[in-house]
Amino acid sequence: MRHRDMNRDWIATASTLSQALPYLQRYEGATVVIKFGGHAMIDDAAMDGFARDIVLMRQVGVNPVVVHGGGPMINDMLKRLDIKSEFVNGKRVTDAATVEVVEAVLSGLVNKRIVQAINRQGGRAVGLSGKDSNLMTCDQTNASLGFVGTPTDIDPAILRTLTQAENIPVIAPIGAGRNGETFNVNGDTAAGAIAASLAADRLLLLTDVEGVKDKAGNVLTEITPTQIRELTKDGTIAGGMIPKTETALAAIEGGVRAVVILDGRAPNACLLELFTDHGAGSLIRTPR
Numbered sequence: 001m002r003h004r005d006m007n008r009d010w011i012a013t014a015s016t017l018s019q020a021l022p023y024l025q026r027y028e029g030a031t032v033v034i035k036f037g038g039h040a041m042i043d044d045a046a047m048d049g050f051a052r053d054i055v056l057m058r059q060v061g062v063n064p065v066v067v068h069g070g071g072p073m074i075n076d077m078l079k080r081l082d083i084k085s086e087f088v089n090g091k092r093v094t095d096a097a098t099v100e101v102v103e104a105v106l107s108g109l110v111n112k113r114i115v116q117a118i119n120r121q122g123g124r125a126v127g128l129s130g131k132d133s134n135l136m137t138c139d140q141t142n143a144s145l146g147f148v149g150t151p152t153d154i155d156p157a158i159l160r161t162l163t164q165a166e167n168i169p170v171i172a173p174i175g176a177g178r179n180g181e182t183f184n185v186n187g188d189t190a191a192g193a194i195a196a197s198l199a200a201d202r203l204l205l206l207t208d209v210e211g212v213k214d215k216a217g218n219v220l221t222e223i224t225p226t227q228i229r230e231l232t233k234d235g236t237i238a239g240g241m242i243p244k245t246e247t248a249l250a251a252i253e254g255g256v257r258a259v260v261i262l263d264g265r266a267p268n269a270c271l272l273e274l275f276t277d278h279g280a281g282s283l284i285r286t287p288r
């Protein structure tokens with residue numbers, strides 16, 4: 001009995017691999033930008049699973065570009081330093097002291113943790129922030145948010161150099177201001193702007209919910225720009241989901257072929273989305 005069950009498992013595994021062929025062919029040479037949110041990095045196992053998926057993508061000829069968040073890790077450090085922090089529409093109000101902590105945590109602790117996790121799985125990850133090689137120049141979003149930036153100029157040349165050499169860029173969402181300022185950029189916003197600059201085939205926004213939910217709490221497997229606007233207006237899309245859906249709309253308008261908002265805590269979330277017919281999360285694509 002036990003033998004027969006094991007056989008069945010192996011057959012299912014082989015069948016999944018075989019079914020992946022058309023997807024592997026479709027995504028060979030494609031650019032996929034993955035936003036890894038702070039809430040998706042729940043523990044070492046989630047980090048290692050994510051790293052493994054990214055290395056597998058690279059191995060089969062996809063060009064993965066990782067943009068990360070780290071909101072909960074910034075909160076921890078601010079708490080340790082006794083600095084108060086608040087959010088307005090999913091964006092952290094960032095004063096001069098806060099932006100120093102944000103940069104240290106994102107470009108230092110979080111970025112290097114992801115780089116190391118990918119490299120331990122056999123990949124070649126290179127960590128950078130928007131300041132490196134003029135990758136992301138920003139203007140202030142709104143005076144009331146302090147040092148929060150909106151990307152205005154993205155120079156993706158360094159990303160192309162790295163991906164052509166089969167390296168995996170891992171980007172902290174810190175932007176350079178025109179007058180030497182450091183700007184805190186929401187991770188989703190940064191990922192969307194970078195994906196648009198690369199005319200990416202897919203932007204995957206990994207988070208801690210299964211997707212965008214409607215009023216009744218059901219996950220919408222596909223969501224149109226009109227639905228997003230309506231659900232935001234009536235408050236169904238709120239908090240941290242606002243920058244995600246705003247990003248999805250801007251990315252689609254900016255030339256990204258499709259955006260998926262999905263649960264990064266689910267094992268192999270990225271592989272499931274790209275290489276199987278199950279898909280995952282909420283898909284937003286250019287209206288046809």
Ligand SMILES: Nc1ncnc2c1ncn2[C@@H]1O[C@H](COP(=O)(O)OP(=O)(O)O)[C@@H](O)[C@H]1O
Nearest residue numbers: 037038039207208209212213236237238240241
């Ligand atoms: N309509 C909605 N559907 C799904 N999640 C929503 C919705 N509105 C608000 N949210 C909230 O948005 C959160 C995701 O944003 P956030 O916490 O910033 O994630 P991350 O750290 O992964 O970027 C969810 O955990 C959920 O609480």
Ligand SMILES: CC(=O)N[C@@H](CCC(=O)OP(=O)(O)O)C(=O)O
Nearest residue numbers: 037038069070071091092186187
């Ligand atoms: C302006 C702004 O809000 N920046 C975010 C940057 C980190 C981030 O986006 O992290 P998650 O993806 O984990 O939420 C912050 O300070 O928390």
